[in-house]
Amino acid sequence: MLKIENLSAIVADKPILKGLSLTINPGEIHAIMGPNGAGKSTLGYTLGGRPGYDVTGGSVSFAGEDLFALEPHERAAAGLFLGFQYPVEIPGVSFVQFLREAANAQRKVRGEAPLSGGEFLKLAKEKAGLLRMEMDMLKRPVNVGFSGGEKKRAEMVQMGILDPKLAILDETDSGLDIDALRICGEGINAIMRKPDKAVLLITHYQRLLDYVKPDFVHVLAGGRIVRTGGPELALELEEQGYEAVAA
Amino acid sequence: MSDTLTLPTRRDEAFRYADLAALEPLWPLATQEIRVAAGEAGALALVLDGTNADARDLSIVLEDGASFDLRLLNAGSAYGRIAVSVTLGKAAKFHLGAAQIAGGDQTAEIVTQVTHAEPDALSTQIVRSVLAGHATGTYLGKVAVARGAIGTDGSQSIRAMLLDRTATANARPELEIYADDVKCAHGCAVGELDPQSLFYLAQRGLPPAQAKKLMLQAFIAEAFVGAADEETLTQAALDALEAIL
Numbered sequence: 001m002l003k004i005e006n007l008s009a010i011v012a013d014k015p016i017l018k019g020l021s022l023t024i025n026p027g028e029i030h031a032i033m034g035p036n037g038a039g040k041s042t043l044g045y046t047l048g049g050r051p052g053y054d055v056t057g058g059s060v061s062f063a064g065e066d067l068f069a070l071e072p073h074e075r076a077a078a079g080l081f082l083g084f085q086y087p088v089e090i091p092g093v094s095f096v097q098f099l100r101e102a103a104n105a106q107r108k109v110r111g112e113a114p115l116s117g118g119e120f121l122k123l124a125k126e127k128a129g130l131l132r133m134e135m136d137m138l139k140r141p142v143n144v145g146f147s148g149g150e151k152k153r154a155e156m157v158q159m160g161i162l163d164p165k166l167a168i169l170d171e172t173d174s175g176l177d178i179d180a181l182r183i184c185g186e187g188i189n190a191i192m193r194k195p196d197k198a199v200l201l202i203t204h205y206q207r208l209l210d211y212v213k214p215d216f217v218h219v220l221a222g223g224r225i226v227r228t229g230g231p232e233l234a235l236e237l238e239e240q241g242y243e244a245v246a247a
Numbered sequence: 248m249s250d251t252l253t254l255p256t257r258r259d260e261a262f263r264y265a266d267l268a269a270l271e272p273l274w275p276l277a278t279q280e281i282r283v284a285a286g287e288a289g290a291l292a293l294v295l296d297g298t299n300a301d302a303r304d305l306s307i308v309l310e311d312g313a314s315f316d317l318r319l320l321n322a323g324s325a326y327g328r329i330a331v332s333v334t335l336g337k338a339a340k341f342h343l344g345a346a347q348i349a350g351g352d353q354t355a356e357i358v359t360q361v362t363h364a365e366p367d368a369l370s371t372q373i374v375r376s377v378l379a380g381h382a383t384g385t386y387l388g389k390v391a392v393a394r395g396a397i398g399t400d401g402s403q404s405i406r407a408m409l410l411d412r413t414a415t416a417n418a419r420p421e422l423e424i425y426a427d428d429v430k431c432a433h434g435c436a437v438g439e440l441d442p443q444s445l446f447y448l449a450q451r452g453l454p455p456a457q458a459k460k461l462m463l464q465a466f467i468a469e470a471f472v473g474a475a476d477e478e479t480l481t482q483a484a485l486d487a488l489e490a491i492l
């Protein structure tokens with residue numbers, strides 16, 4: 001599904017990713033852990049195509065396509081979803097309108113018929129219900145005045161509505177209370193744990209991985225994957241820290 | 248304002264940013280005179296959205312206690328200029344809600360002169376401009392408060408969004424106050440769309456033009472809130488917006 005080969009990227013003239021390789025197959029859940037500033041969010045942004053994150057080497061194929069030949073919105077339509085570490089507040093734009101337009105823009109690229117207002121609301125209600133979020137919150141401007149945890153939960157509602165092939169979830173667990181962590185974990189499983197989908201979880205803690213069990217755990221340090229293992233690697237990291245494990 | 252037969256020059260303050268070449272064939276302009284009798288209410292929505300250069304001159308007189316609601320959409324595909332002069336009697340009310348949308352090499356301008364001639368009148372002006380390409384959008388607005396016009400309340404809220412660094416916004420709200428006990432406020436801001444927000448919207452699947460339109464919708468809508476034909480005006484503005492994105 002996703003094949004990253006020897007990827008290098010710079011941000012503000014500074015090399016951050018330095019020859020990173022990672023392959024994710026359909027049906028797999030991968031977790032990336034790593035120290036602050038290692039380049040985890042940079043990896044997500046670079047794959048998403050955020051302006052200012054410039055690829056200087058390597059290649060990425062996604063669902064059989066050259067990812068970097070696609071514009072950010074085309075990558076989304078191809079099935080790439082990026083759950084933001086810091087979701088953006090957009091005053092004056094309601095979630096409902098934004099998500100309906102986004103869903104239909106994606107459908108258009110894929111040659112599917114647009115969702116009617118009624119069809120969309122039914123879908124949104126279902127996914128909000130899955131994440132136990134009040135529908136009224138989706139009538140508000142995008143993320144404006146949402147608490148940190150509510151923003152993360154809203155990211156998962158969006159993922160449910162947009163139904164991507166691959167979700168890269170950047171610290172979705174940070175900011176969530178204990179119950180919300182469980183709800184989001186179960187939400188991720190319900191939406192993404194399918195044979196034709198895959199997830200890349202970026203996290204600092206084992207707690208999310210208790211709910212969303214990864215098949216592979218990677219350590220990203222200094223802009224590269226320095227170690228890969230099974231779920232036990234996360235526990236080892238939690239006990240011993242990065243210095244001992246990734247040295 | 249066009250009481251002269253000779254074309255103004257750039258030295259004339261009100262024409263400082265005008266596209267004089269486009270204005271020349273239209274000169275002299277006929278002034279549209281509007282008078283609202285004491286205690287009566289009037290309204291006008293003026294939409295410039297044609298393909299030819301257009302310039303309008305309005306003169307509005309509000310007698311004591313009269314009110315007027317003026318909405319302007321300056322969004323043609325060539326030079327567009329709307330000049331408005333308003334004189335308010337005692338306790339009269341004037342509201343202007345205007346949007347200017349311009350791209351390419353266009354010049355769009357709104358020039359207002361609001362005179363509070365008597366006490367206790369209220370004037371509010373909201374102007375929202377969206378400028379792309381090499382367009383120039385101008386607002387020149389003078390609020391004059393005459394001697395003795397105590398209790399005047401005048402406000403100007405002027406905002407512009409530049410979609411490209413090559414576009415220009417000129418905004419000059421001006422106050423000329425010769426009375427005490429007057430409340431006049433003006434706010435002026437020129438901004439750009441937040442690139443982080445645009446990326447967020449794109450990451451969810453919105454093409455750039457659609458993302459920009461979504462973000463500008465609320466901005467433009469402020470000009471038409473509460474208008475009798477709010478929906479029609481807002482839709483016309485969004486159509487114009489689509490043309491420059």
Ligand SMILES: Nc1ncnc2c1ncn2[C@@H]1O[C@H](COP(=O)(O)OP(=O)(O)OP(=O)(O)O)[C@@H](O)[C@H]1O
Pocket residue numbers: 011012014016034035036037038039040041042043085
């Ligand atoms: N716009 C920028 N300008 C300069 N440096 C930047 C910019 N964005 C990111 N960086 C730098 O890139 C490096 C990697 O940042 P990144 O956000 O990818 O780290 P991370 O692994 O996600 O860390 P965290 O665990 O704290 O979220 C950091 O050193 C950061 O300071």
Ligand SMILES: [Mg+2]
Pocket residue numbers: 040041042085170
């Ligand atoms: Mg990060």
